[in-house]
Amino acid sequence: MNLGIRVKLSTMMFLEFFIWGAWFVTMGTYLTVTLKATGTQNAGAYATQSLGAIIAPFVIGLIADKYFSAQKILGVLHLLGAASLYYATTITDFDKFYPNILFYMIIYMPTLALVNSVSFKQMKNPSKEFPWIRVFGTFGWIVAGIVIGLLGWEKSGTLVLTFKMAAVASLILGLLSFTLPDTPPVKKGQKTTFGDIIGLDSIGLLKNRSYLIFFLASVAICVPLAFYYNFTNPFLNEVGVKKAAGVQAMGQVSELAFMAAMPLLFVRFGVKKMLAIGMLAWVLRYIFFAYGDAGSGYWMLIAGIVMHGICYDFFFVTGQIYTDNLAGERFKSAAQGFITLATYGVGMLIGSYISGPVVDKWKISETSHNWQSIWLIPAGIAAVVLIFFLLFFKDRTSMATKPGLDIEEPSAQTQI
Structure with a gap:
């Protein structure tokens, strides 16, 4: 080039x-x-x-x-x-x-x-x-x-x-x-079906019990994810964090750092531990938000934001690679499209419609909310998903030992 x-x-x-x-x-x-x-x-x-x-x-x-x-x-x-x-x-x-x-x-x-x-x-x-x-x-x-x-x-x-x-x-x-x-x-003159568009060719992956558990956990974990995207900035501004948007950018810096470490972490932990650590990070992040403040608890707010690298990379990037490896050459694109549609489409949509009423329920006045109660709800949801995953996901094989694994930058459609 x-x-x-x-x-x-x-x-x-x-x-x-x-x-x-x-x-x-x-x-x-x-x-x-x-x-x-x-x-x-x-x-x-x-x-x-x-x-x-x-x-x-x-x-x-x-x-x-x-x-x-x-x-x-x-x-x-x-x-x-x-x-x-x-x-x-x-x-x-x-x-x-x-x-x-x-x-x-x-x-x-x-x-x-x-x-x-x-x-x-x-x-x-x-x-x-x-x-x-x-x-x-x-x-x-x-x-x-x-x-x-x-x-x-x-x-x-x-x-x-x-x-x-x-x-x-x-x-x-x-x-x-x-x-x-x-x-x-790339497909000029070719016939495109509804199944092709949403990646239905890859639905056979759900016959794999471990992948089915991962798929369900992926959709469910996007419910608490919606709380973060929708309300972190209003929360930070309301509790008095200065230059909140700039502070939030630390999450993307963290994402870059953990992305660079992903190949080594795969070798050390394997799929199940990587995914579990990612979900645990969501639980801890929301607990930090629940009990942090702009004074003595400011470090908790910063820790919750910086944990974005673990939250995103360990779960979503690991999941994309896990999907890519199981799908094989024939269904790789379809499988990635299918999991993206299910998570950032369906999962996040459900999360958005749940998070709004929760925030309204804990509104104290026109300018304040009971954020501790609000953040403990997505923390609880993430904890339930984590327990479900740990109990039923049985694939303990290290991804680094499987043939044909090529760790790539995740799709732009799923990374922010």
């Missing part, structure tokens, strides 16, 4: 995740403070991510893979996204905000797969080349959080500027996309 293409792909990845991180992390605070949204409304807005994840495979499977070059669709979607994000800055009530953000997520979520397609097309050895491109996406998310924190938009009540910042970045990426290397449709 020549330097010019590498720079373009790296910039594409940076902007792709900068756009998402620019508004997604602080949207809960914006909705609560500026639009006076309830916890249920807040969770409903975040649930649009899951709805977008469910619809995205159909956009890719029925349009991008068959009729148009990926970079052109990417450009059009981001130009539409820029208009939608800017329009969001003119909306003053939640009832109008919701359909707009739903529209945005429906057109944004497919771009996560499209940037991968454009990247892979230019690579001779994706397993070695892709991580060095994809890492710029994580940097983009981190930079967005740091910018918001440094400019003090949370404290000043001007989070509407996050949507304007994201709109400008989306416009730039939309225009840049048309200059990217051509990535023609």
